[in-house]
Amino acid sequence: MALKYDDVVAKYEPTLGLEVHVELNTNTKMFCGCSTEFGAEPNTQTCPVCLGLPGSLPVVNEVAIESAIKIGLALNCSIAPFSRFARKNYFYPDMPKDYQISQYDEPICVNGYLDVEIDTDEGVKVFRVEIERVHMEEDTGKSLHVGGATGRIHGAEYSLLDYNRAGIPLMEIVTKMVPGTGKYAPQVARAYVTELRDILRSLGVSDVKMEQGSLRCDANVSLSPMGSGKLGTRSETKNVNSLRSVERAIHGEMIRQGNRLENGERIIQETRHFLEESGETRPGRSKETAEDYRYFQEPDLVPVAPDAGWIEEIRKTLPEKPSIHRKRLQEQWSVPDKEMAAMVNAELLDTVEATVNLGADPTKARSWWLGEVSRLANEKDVAPTELMTPAQVAEIIALIAAGELTDKLARHVVEGVVNGEGTPAQVIEKRGLKVVSDDSALMSAIEAAIAAQPDTAERVRSGNIPAAGALIGAVMKATGGQADAARVRELLLNHLGQGN
Amino acid sequence: MTNIFKSAQEMSSALVAKEVSAVDLANEHFDRIEKVDGDVHAFLHLDKEGALAQARDVDAKRAAGEKLSPLAGVPLALKDVLTQKGIPTTCGSKMLENWRPPYDSTVVTRLKAAGVVILGKTNMDEFAMGSSTENSAYGPTHNPWDLSRIPGGSGGGSSAALAAFEAPLAIGTDTGGSIRQPAAVTGTVGVKPTYGAVSRYGLVAFSSSLDQAGPCARTVLDTALLHEVIAGHDPKDSSSINAPVPSVVAAAKKLDVKGMKIGVIKELGGDGFQKGVSERFNEALEELVKAGAEIVEVSCPNFEYALAAYYLIAPSEASSNLARFDSMRYGLRVGDDGSHGAEEVMSLTRQAGFGKEVKRRIILGTYALSSGYYDAYYGSAQKVRTLIMRDYEAAFAKADVLVSPTAPTTAFKIGEKADDPVAMYLNDIATIPVNMAGIGGMSLPCGLASEDNLPVGFQIMTPAMKDDLMYQVGGTLEAALNSKWGSPLMSQAPALGAK
Ligand SMILES: [Zn+2]
Numbered sequence: 001m002a003l004k005y006d007d008v009v010a011k012y013e014p015t016l017g018l019e020v021h022v023e024l025n026t027n028t029k030m031f032c033g034c035s036t037e038f039g040a041e042p043n044t045q046t047c048p049v050c051l052g053l054p055g056s057l058p059v060v061n062e063v064a065i066e067s068a069i070k071i072g073l074a075l076n077c078s079i080a081p082f083s084r085f086a087r088k089n090y091f092y093p094d095m096p097k098d099y100q101i102s103q104y105d106e107p108i109c110v111n112g113y114l115d116v117e118i119d120t121d122e123g124v125k126v127f128r129v130e131i132e133r134v135h136m137e138e139d140t141g142k143s144l145h146v147g148g149a150t151g152r153i154h155g156a157e158y159s160l161l162d163y164n165r166a167g168i169p170l171m172e173i174v175t176k177m178v179p180g181t182g183k184y185a186p187q188v189a190r191a192y193v194t195e196l197r198d199i200l201r202s203l204g205v206s207d208v209k210m211e212q213g214s215l216r217c218d219a220n221v222s223l224s225p226m227g228s229g230k231l232g233t234r235s236e237t238k239n240v241n242s243l244r245s246v247e248r249a250i251h252g253e254m255i256r257q258g259n260r261l262e263n264g265e266r267i268i269q270e271t272r273h274f275l276e277e278s279g280e281t282r283p284g285r286s287k288e289t290a291e292d293y294r295y296f297q298e299p300d301l302v303p304v305a306p307d308a309g310w311i312e313e314i315r316k317t318l319p320e321k322p323s324i325h326r327k328r329l330q331e332q333w334s335v336p337d338k339e340m341a342a343m344v345n346a347e348l349l350d351t352v353e354a355t356v357n358l359g360a361d362p363t364k365a366r367s368w369w370l371g372e373v374s375r376l377a378n379e380k381d382v383a384p385t386e387l388m389t390p391a392q393v394a395e396i397i398a399l400i401a402a403g404e405l406t407d408k409l410a411r412h413v414v415e416g417v418v419n420g421e422g423t424p425a426q427v428i429e430k431r432g433l434k435v436v437s438d439d440s441a442l443m444s445a446i447e448a449a450i451a452a453q454p455d456t457a458e459r460v461r462s463g464n465i466p467a468a469g470a471l472i473g474a475v476m477k478a479t480g481g482q483a484d485a486a487r488v489r490e491l492l493l494n495h496l497g498q499g500n
Numbered sequence: 501m502t503n504i505f506k507s508a509q510e511m512s513s514a515l516v517a518k519e520v521s522a523v524d525l526a527n528e529h530f531d532r533i534e535k536v537d538g539d540v541h542a543f544l545h546l547d548k549e550g551a552l553a554q555a556r557d558v559d560a561k562r563a564a565g566e567k568l569s570p571l572a573g574v575p576l577a578l579k580d581v582l583t584q585k586g587i588p589t590t591c592g593s594k595m596l597e598n599w600r601p602p603y604d605s606t607v608v609t610r611l612k613a614a615g616v617v618i619l620g621k622t623n624m625d626e627f628a629m630g631s632s633t634e635n636s637a638y639g640p641t642h643n644p645w646d647l648s649r650i651p652g653g654s655g656g657g658s659s660a661a662l663a664a665f666e667a668p669l670a671i672g673t674d675t676g677g678s679i680r681q682p683a684a685v686t687g688t689v690g691v692k693p694t695y696g697a698v699s700r701y702g703l704v705a706f707s708s709s710l711d712q713a714g715p716c717a718r719t720v721l722d723t724a725l726l727h728e729v730i731a732g733h734d735p736k737d738s739s740s741i742n743a744p745v746p747s748v749v750a751a752a753k754k755l756d757v758k759g760m761k762i763g764v765i766k767e768l769g770g771d772g773f774q775k776g777v778s779e780r781f782n783e784a785l786e787e788l789v790k791a792g793a794e795i796v797e798v799s800c801p802n803f804e805y806a807l808a809a810y811y812l813i814a815p816s817e818a819s820s821n822l823a824r825f826d827s828m829r830y831g832l833r834v835g836d837d838g839s840h841g842a843e844e845v846m847s848l849t850r851q852a853g854f855g856k857e858v859k860r861r862i863i864l865g866t867y868a869l870s871s872g873y874y875d876a877y878y879g880s881a882q883k884v885r886t887l888i889m890r891d892y893e894a895a896f897a898k899a900d901v902l903v904s905p906t907a908p909t910t911a912f913k914i915g916e917k918a919d920d921p922v923a924m925y926l927n928d929i930a931t932i933p934v935n936m937a938g939i940g941g942m943s944l945p946c947g948l949a950s951e952d953n954l955p956v957g958f959q960i961m962t963p964a965m966k967d968d969l970m971y972q973v974g975g976t977l978e979a980a981l982n983s984k985w986g987s988p989l990m991s992q993a994p995a996l997g998a999k
Contacts, residue, residue, distance in 0.1 A: 059737075091846060
């Protein structure tokens with residue numbers, strides 16, 4: 001009988017380990033002056049250095065060092081006064097020099113931590129994820145395997161190599177082993193990567209786009225029998241490419257390992273790949289022996305020795321931590337926990353904040369983004385931010401506040417903007433979506449409605465206020481929905497002697 | 501055909517006086533190369549078109565009255581390990597037979613800017629690994645003093661070109677003695693500057709922490725003139741020294757060593773050194789004493805381990821530096837017939853493209869860096885390196901410069917040591933410690949050994965960034981010896997080429 005997740009966590013204690021690779025958004029590569037822009041024609045952003053041509057030499061990008069220090073400080077690390085680069089030697093066609101320049105035993109940042117909050121059965125709980133190191137390295141090129149069924153190198157007819165990515169600065173952020181997360185391990189993993197991503201974004205050091213590969217996560221997990229205190233053998237799931245997948249990969253891997261252990265099978269220390277469709281992992285290419293990278297100090301580079309004064313300067317420029325920033329916004333906007341969480345989960349907090357910063361009411365901004373815009377985005381299977389800008393939403397909210405649009409009209413405007421009919425103002429103009437605010441025009445519609453339904457009007461006159469609904473509906477219909485229903489009601493009731 | 505036997509400095513004067521044009525001077529050298537290089541085989545590639553274009557440009561500028569660098573219009577031979585845009589750069593290997601680099605090394609950029617006329621690329625041991633130039637994939641170079649003998653290595657092409665009067669200036673590179681040992685066995689002058697004095701950008705790496713390009717010529721002053729052209733800080737090389745270049749030309753002209761303390765390294769002499777080598781070396785010391793210097797003996801006990809440590813560090817770095825020759829982006833490709841995968845093509849290419857000595861060192865280095873062996877080999881070798889630096893520090897506390905014979909023997913016969921790598925490695929016993937410590941070293945001729953009438957080299961070592969001192973001592977010694985002999989040693993070299 002196969003164990004389910006709940007059975008697994010009842011019998012086994014997971015230990016997590018997370019390695020996150022982040023591409024920095026420096027203008028130039030780690031060791032040369034080539035552009036790092038994403039999406040250029042293959043091999044157009046290369047030079048002798050990043051192609052590893054004979055005789056070329058690397059020179060460290062200062063901005064990348066600064067970014068590494070920012071990241072280290074934001075993750076509560078100590079910044080090494082002296083760190084070095086090493087060579088990691090292995091042969092692969094997308095590695096121009098057949099070694100990668102990377103930090104090895106002397107990384108730039110060590111011993112930090114990141115606290116994440118998880119909604120547990122006992123309320124919100126803080127888990128501390130300790131960080132072992134943050135180190136700098138260069139990215140590899142990309143291989144495109146043509147022909148063959150799998151898109152992998154084996155069975156391919158031929159392969160194409162693009163070295164535009166080769167040499168882009170990468171930061172590797174490695175946690176220490178994270179024990180004690182129990183059944184929340186998958187959520188802790190996700191929350192950690194999410195928080196890390198938000199920090200990196202707030203620092204402005206990376207685009208942190210998982211789908212473009214600028215943030216990649218390798219998730220490790222092992223299980224040990226509850227209370228045994230013995231560490232189990234871990235597996236490493238490579239290149240998990242969304243936050244949701246991080247959570248699912250750990251979850252799936254815990255079930256797989258739990259069942260193997262239950263059947264008395266051994267866990268093999270191996271690299272695995274995450275399968276989006278099933279939420280399971282499959283083994284990567286198995287290696288007979290451990291890879292020997294023959295690390296040694298990179299003789300072409302001098303040690304990185306940042307000045308203590310410079311580090312303090314950088315510390316002063318660090319932005320507010322995303323967690324603190326969130327708390328501050330929640331207080332300022334008086335948002336309940338649940339709705340705050342919804343905004344964060346939908347990844348719309350920054351967008352809502354930007355909308356509020358343009359003058360919109362926080363509650364309105366939140367409800368438009370999470371409501372109508374998200375609904376349309378869902379239909380089209382895109383992100384809400386791809387449909388509208390904070391400025392457009394703020395403009396619409398302002399028009400409602402000024403009484404120039406009703407909520408209903410505003411939804412038409414949103415639809416128009418989303419369909420590419422132009423700015424809110426242009427959509428209003430083209431579709432003629434103005435509120436009928438002219439009282440005399442409304443009065444004639446009201447009179448016409450009363451004339452058409454004299455019995456209903458009489459009931460209202462005699463005090464049956466709810467009956468007014470039918471008349472209001474008729475007026476709204478007659479004005480094509482462009483009237484302000486509240487104003488219609490007010491005028492109607494006054495007219496029928498029920499005002500005040 | 502009278503200009504080719506001049507020094508570079510004399511050629512420069514003739515150019516300035518418009519007694520000869522740069523174009524004519526280049527053509528005289530190409531004629532000489534045509535006449536003798538069939539026997540010597542110093543060059544792998546000649547760039548007549550580029551050289552003459554540069555010479556014409558210099559002549560035009562001179563005619564227009566532009567201020568030119570002292571070496572403008574003077575020809576030079578470039579070791580085939582430095583990139584020159586569009587010109588084959590083979591490193592003496594089949595691996596790069598048809599590779600034309602798309603960029604200039606910094607050394608070449610500076611030579612071009614100074615108006616130096618680059619005649620072509622010179623032969624070398626494959627990827628600079630060797631002491632005889634026999635490891636070139638394109639056949640050996642012959643010593644102009646005796647064509648049956650080696651011209652030293654790895655830069656035997658450059659030293660032979662100088663000794664054969666095919667060029668008055670040459671560029672070499674020195675990882676364990678590849679400038680100085682060839683200079684010693686060909687009766688020429690070669691300098692390995694302080695590590696970081698000359699940019700390594702565009703120098704195809706053998707052992708990055710030891711490699712250093714340097715100037716070669718037939719006189720100390722010519723070497724100094726070239727030194728000032730190629731040295732200086734380069735932002736493209738992180739290991740490049742960011743400090744002013746010492747005034748080596750002025751130092752070469754000083755001709756004064758009064759009161760200087762000259763330390764003779766006890767461990768670099770005696771047993772294992774050819775008798776004739778020791779004799780000439782001691783006579784040179786006497787000349788320095790006559791010139792007013794004081795000789796002191798110093799001991800460097802850790803030099804004993806230098807060779808062993810070198811043959812761990814250099815191959816280790818080489819195993820990584822040479823990994824890039826995998827056929828994927830440039831150079832040789834073998835087995836690309838659709839029946840082999842990428843990994844097999846890499847393997848077949850490296851099997852076919854590298855020579856025996858290169859493979860030996862790659863295997864040695866790969867082994868030394870392997871996990872489980874790193875500490876015992878690479879780690880220990882790095883410790884020896886530190887000890888060698890300390891030995892030098894202690895010795896330089898007692899002496900301004902240190903001296904030794906450059907090589908233990910004169911030029912040996914081609915083929916004589918080809919099957920005995922250790923005997924071959926011993927050629928560099930006196931030059932390797934300099935690279936290990938990153939200091940400067942010069943070799944200049946101090947006469948012919950009595951047994952074989954072949955040139956003997958005198959090595960001068962100076963503390964890091966004090967390269968001017970070796971030019972000062974070398975210039976003084978050269979002048980004293982020339983006046984003793986009545987003419988430079990090169991005037992005794994046999995005539996070359998069929999009449
Ligand atoms: Zn580049």
